[in-house]
Amino acid sequence: MTGRKVIMNFPVTATSHSLADYRARGGYQTLAKVLREMRPEQVTKEVVASGILGHGGAAFPAGRKWGVIKLNDEQPHYLCANADEGEPGTFKDRWILENAPHLLLESMLISAYALQVHHAFVYIRGEFDLPYRRLAAAVEEAYDGGYFGKALVGSDFACDIVIYRGAGSYVCGEASALITSIEGKKGYPRNRPPRLTVRGLYQRPTVINNVETLANVTAIVAQGGQAFRQIGTAKSPGTQLVSISGHVQRPGVYELEYGTPLAAFIEEDCGGVLGGGQLKCIVPGGISTKVLTAAEITTVTYDHASLTAAGSGVGSGGMVVIAEGTCMVRLLQILLRFYHHESCGQCTPCREGMGWMHRIIDRIVAGQGRPEDIEQLARISRANDGTTICGMGDAAGYATLGILAKYRDEFEYFIQHRRSKFDGRLEVEGPEAAHA
């Protein structure tokens, strides 16, 4: 019941990621058509018309980002695919890199043509092994097939691509930190203004899009922006790759057409909660989005408007299912440990605030909590909202405030009784254990 497919529309086999199989599926024909028949502005026009929103987490309209680039400003432009998929709970871009690397490359070439980019980059998460090997092999195949380099596919357009492997920093998934990292510097986010589309990589106009956003470009251009708009809802056109994990029967990557009922997706497509348990809450789009309780998602459909109305967001498409019986204090401890570990340390509120929150939650879990600690956590979260250079400070704050608001009683219980309201575990017994 997940709706129409744009990306996961072919059976995955042992060779489905290869150039031969991709060509057999009609691959690189859109690129040839674009280079033959379309002007760069026309391509951008189709992407604007499609109304596609960024799939990396911020849901910024991709077409609007592209529209900032001036084609004839006599300076190099850069395009970068953000494959530094580090948001906890998210592993959807990995699916594209592993199973459809040529779809990404073709889409990047079309995008490069639209933006008149001659040097494209893929910034891939350092921990990704198979995705990197698949992508590197695909780039090699594509060069051999004449899709990169000079005079590609017989046109006078030239484009090269470089794969840049990250070194394991979460913050490098933030666009400006990502380009700082490509430049060989410490992965610190930059202040805006200037926007990256004005002064980005090597101080030149740069477009950075999420892997999945870019992967959609081929389909958008092939069928036209207006036709693409027919998929999904009016305000959220297209589909979203959702990586679902946690206490769920069938975890994995699913392609969801926007507008799909959320509860039904979890119950029917993913088989419901692990071991037949009760659903407590879900993290809808990576841990930086606010949790939604089981009661809150009954009427929610999977699209930006509906999730925002419910008080959360689509985020990065990394859904985590949390079963009844899970200790939210322990869960928040793990989140805050992550944010503390990943704060780059550049700006004051996040550098100090993440460690501070981590120390407080550690103390609560150790049975040394004070009643005022809950308000203290909320206060630090609010002090991080909108005061930091990048969005990481805000994200940690949203996650914390979301959990504190909805499960305050568990924190009060923990502080008062010096132990979890539940058995303090995050693990829920799977079906095997339940049957035993």
Next chain:
Amino acid sequence: MPEFFINGKAVQAEDNQTVMQAATAHGHYIPYFCWHPELSVPGNCRICMVEVAAEGQAEGEGWLDIACNMPVTKGLRVYTDSAKVRARRKETLQFVTLNHPVDCGICDKAGECKLQDYHYAYNGSPSNSIDAKVHATKHHDLSSRVVLDNERCILCTRCVRFTSEVSKSHALGVQDRGDHSLIRAVGDGAFESDAYSDNVIDLCPVGALLSKATLHQTRVWYLKPTPSVCPGCERGCSIYIWHRKSEWRLQALDARRNARIDRVTPLENPAVNGPWICNKGRDLAQIFERARAAQAMLKGRPVDLQQAIAAAQALIAMARRPVTLVSSWASNEELAAFAQALGPRMRCFVKPDCQAAPGEVLQDGLLIRPDKNPNTTGARAHFDALPQDPRSAFAADTDLVLVWGEGYSFAQLPPQARIVVLNSYLQPENGHADVFLPISVQTERSGHYTNFQGVSSAFSACFPKPPGVADAQGLFEALGAMTLKVLA
């Protein structure tokens, strides 16, 4: 020239200015740690948050953003002291002081520390945290001159940006991340050899970077800054010489500490040195606090100063072909007095008093100049330079040489000539002169130097001159008057 509004007052900004620049230029104070007018804008301390109100919004309804990275746009309305801004500053200072040890009692920066000032001005409440602070290195030697206290460091990266943007040594960086980030020097000794490294001590808004030379020596409020000019090279950087205030004179301890250069800092002067000076300028004590000559002598025999002046006057009056080697460390006032009193009667040459020390930076693109004397330009306005071969300065019948200042070997003087020496420091040659007159040093008198660009800068006296020592200016006036009297 966009016009915008700070706290309701119209401000004319320059094109491409940020709110911080325009506000600072027009006397509106916005607090800052990481921002510096001469460095790039990292926007990392977040203390300069101001409220921006959109069209139709009143004060208190706007949003907060940092002033240092906010371009001025026409009609922008900014509030620097709204309730929202004050609350945000308080929160930010809670973060800044969270892991700061607040050990002001043993910190050299206390009294001139931005964090201390802002805490009193904008926060004032104790930490909200009951958890242990993050501990880090308390004493890390970045070089033989600069010590780093990582616990006090607020990671504003001013020092890192200074070494990469101004001194260009790229010697400092941030190691690790999050609240365990550390400022560290690169391993190749670039910071040790950075001729401007001590500027990071002034740049540090807190007491994280401190001078090893002055570590725990004194509190800054016991010191008085006297504006002066660095004599280390012909750049003539404007400096402050910090020395003990007379009302805080030490009675019991070593009295020499009352007349000691405690430290030297730059005095911002856009025409000459901007806000920087080099490390040599920090070490002026090594120049001025050498053993002083305080005793007038006739051929090594100690005599009264007046007696020595009379003897010098007699020699000058008798001399038919006298030559003077003029000091390039003399002030413009001294040079004028000399030129008026004795100049017409003598052949005069400007000599370099100091040569570059072995290993010293000769010249660079920032401040350091090859001539290591402060007032060669001022002296050359009156007299010629000493020729390449100094012996050609002397005629066969030169019968008197007046050597003013140091840096000249008696071996090069004509053997028949009588010698009058004016010097400040104890040197073996002094006793061989026919007349030796001790004179004051720069820190004991006021005057002007003219640097190589022709910019004159003033220096003021820091200490009284020792008894038995003459000021060159008065000395020349006395010599000139006496000589005139004899001739008459």
